[in-house]
Amino acid sequence: MSKLHELYANSAIEHFGMALRIAIGKREFGGCEDYASLVELDYVEKEEQFVIVLKKFLRRFDACARRWEREHPGRSSFKPSEKDLDEVVRLAQEYGVRVVCAAIMSHALVYSEKGEKE
Amino acid sequence: MTKFVINKTSFEMFDVFRAYGLAFLISGFENRVETDICDLGSLFLIKTEGEIPKEADSKLFEETGSSWPLVFKTFKKRKDLKVKHPIEEAEHVAISEYNKILDIHRKYDFFPIFGKKVREGKTFYQTMDVSAAKGYREEKRDTYHDGSQIEVDKYSWVIASLGAAWFGIWPQNLMRRDASFLMCMVPNPKKVLLISHRDVQNALDKRLCVTSANASLIHYSVKLAQLTCRKSDEIEYDSVVFNVMQKTGQQPKPGGGGRYNLDLLYNLAKTPEGFKALEKIDKFLLPIDPRIKGIRQDIALAVTDFLMRPNLDNLRRFESLYIRGMTNKKNKFFPWDEPQLKEMLRYVEIA
Numbered sequence: 001m002s003k004l005h006e007l008y009a010n011s012a013i014e015h016f017g018m019a020l021r022i023a024i025g026k027r028e029f030g031g032c033e034d035y036a037s038l039v040e041l042d043y044v045e046k047e048e049q050f051v052i053v054l055k056k057f058l059r060r061f062d063a064c065a066r067r068w069e070r071e072h073p074g075r076s077s078f079k080p081s082e083k084d085l086d087e088v089v090r091l092a093q094e095y096g097v098r099v100v101c102a103a104i105m106s107h108a109l110v111y112s113e114k115g116e117k118e
Numbered sequence: 119m120t121k122f123v124i125n126k127t128s129f130e131m132f133d134v135f136r137a138y139g140l141a142f143l144i145s146g147f148e149n150r151v152e153t154d155i156c157d158l159g160s161l162f163l164i165k166t167e168g169e170i171p172k173e174a175d176s177k178l179f180e181e182t183g184s185s186w187p188l189v190f191k192t193f194k195k196r197k198d199l200k201v202k203h204p205i206e207e208a209e210h211v212a213i214s215e216y217n218k219i220l221d222i223h224r225k226y227d228f229f230p231i232f233g234k235k236v237r238e239g240k241t242f243y244q245t246m247d248v249s250a251a252k253g254y255r256e257e258k259r260d261t262y263h264d265g266s267q268i269e270v271d272k273y274s275w276v277i278a279s280l281g282a283a284w285f286g287i288w289p290q291n292l293m294r295r296d297a298s299f300l301m302c303m304v305p306n307p308k309k310v311l312l313i314s315h316r317d318v319q320n321a322l323d324k325r326l327c328v329t330s331a332n333a334s335l336i337h338y339s340v341k342l343a344q345l346t347c348r349k350s351d352e353i354e355y356d357s358v359v360f361n362v363m364q365k366t367g368q369q370p371k372p373g374g375g376g377r378y379n380l381d382l383l384y385n386l387a388k389t390p391e392g393f394k395a396l397e398k399i400d401k402f403l404l405p406i407d408p409r410i411k412g413i414r415q416d417i418a419l420a421v422t423d424f425l426m427r428p429n430l431d432n433l434r435r436f437e438s439l440y441i442r443g444m445t446n447k448k449n450k451f452f453p454w455d456e457p458q459l460k461e462m463l464r465y466v467e468i469a
Contacts, residue, residue, distance in 0.1 A: 005464045042438050099468055105437045110456040
């Protein structure tokens with residue numbers, strides 16, 4: 001079985017993939033059209049760059065999540081946890097940055113589950 | 119049971135056509151005997167059950183429903199020509215030398231005879247195998263010349279012609295004027311019951327993606343895997359042999375060829391999720407019109423590259439393009455179902 005298949009099933013990758021899916025979504029559907037993170041993830045190759053790209057992505061995603069929470073009072077937005085971040089960085093060291101990015105982006109390709117934002 | 123042997127040469131497509139051609143010559147249009155073909159590595163073994171018919175079926179040389187005109191497309195008719203048209207010639211040889219053809223293919227030591235001049239030999243057309251094209255094997259040093267024709271013995275030629283005419287897949291939409299290449303494909307019969315093979319080929323939609331020769335090949339292979347994955351007791355293909363010819367103002371020129379292994383597609387088709395993934399891929403390969411440009415064309419090329427070499431680079435290119443398609447308002451691509459994508463990721467090779 002491919003390494004990518006194993007990575008795809010990892011929960012930390014799944015959470016980051018879900019976040020990316022939301023981030024690149026249209027504003028009218030609760031997304032924030034964050035194509036910059038998508039392009040950065042597409043081209044990152046080294047671990048150091050990957051950490052910077054993740055930092056930028058989380059900062060943008062946080063802004064997006066706060067805006068969504070403002071628009072939907074009383075509801076909290078989905079965010080990857082600190083544990084997820086540690087796990088993704090560890091996986092990048094173990095499997096390589098390009099494979100991890102491919103796995104995260106694969107999650108961004110699939111249908112979102114109902115109530116994912118809540 | 120009677121056995122016939124087709125020894126393989128270095129002309130892959132010619133060999134496959136000879137195997138189908140001989141099996142069809144014996145079984146005839148009405149499937150007079152049950153015939154199956156097995157690929158045993160160095161030879162194709164053709165087994166027949168029942169009494170072998172005494173003569174060839176003349177319906178095999180009718181042009182309706184066959185690709186006879188395409189096989190001999192480069193033959194120029196002239197009023198003063200003394201030789202017969204190759205289709206008439208093939209019919210004459212098959213009918214008058216039917217028993218001789220069967221006899222020589224009963225022996226394990228018969229190999230086709232090739233050469234510049236073969237006694238009673240016939241021109242080996244590039245539509246039967248692109249490496250038979252003129253000038254493919256000769257170096258040109260001082261002055262340019264087209265190169266010489268290659269000839270093959272008439273018995274091998276006639277069964278290869280039959281195979282090419284009835285079993286070669288010529289995508290219909292590549293006959294358009296604006297398509298830049300011509301292509302011929304044939305699935306390699308690992309273990310095939312001839313009648314089932316004919317049913318499958320009749321059922322298969324022959325309009326293929328014309329974005330590139332590789333896209334056409336992959337589109338055909340995807341359709342083939344979808345149709346045959348649940349009939350493995352009657353039909354088992356292991357690869358698709360293909361030849362490409364480039365259209366020019368004159369005769370089509372050789373454009374390469376090869377063999378595409380069907381393992382990946384059959385592995386995908388085994389599971390319900392993989393089968394659905396193939397259906398989705400089939401839709402990406404939709405540009406059957408060469409005028410379709412933009413991201414749909416790019417996706418067709420990316421998915422083709424991925425299915426030819428399922429490595430990380432090709433997957434990432436496909437993912438990246440697909441996400442762009444999903445975010446594009448004009449070309450709205452729908453997201454994937456998770457189990458289907460997961461099944462596809464199972465086969466990604468990581469160096």
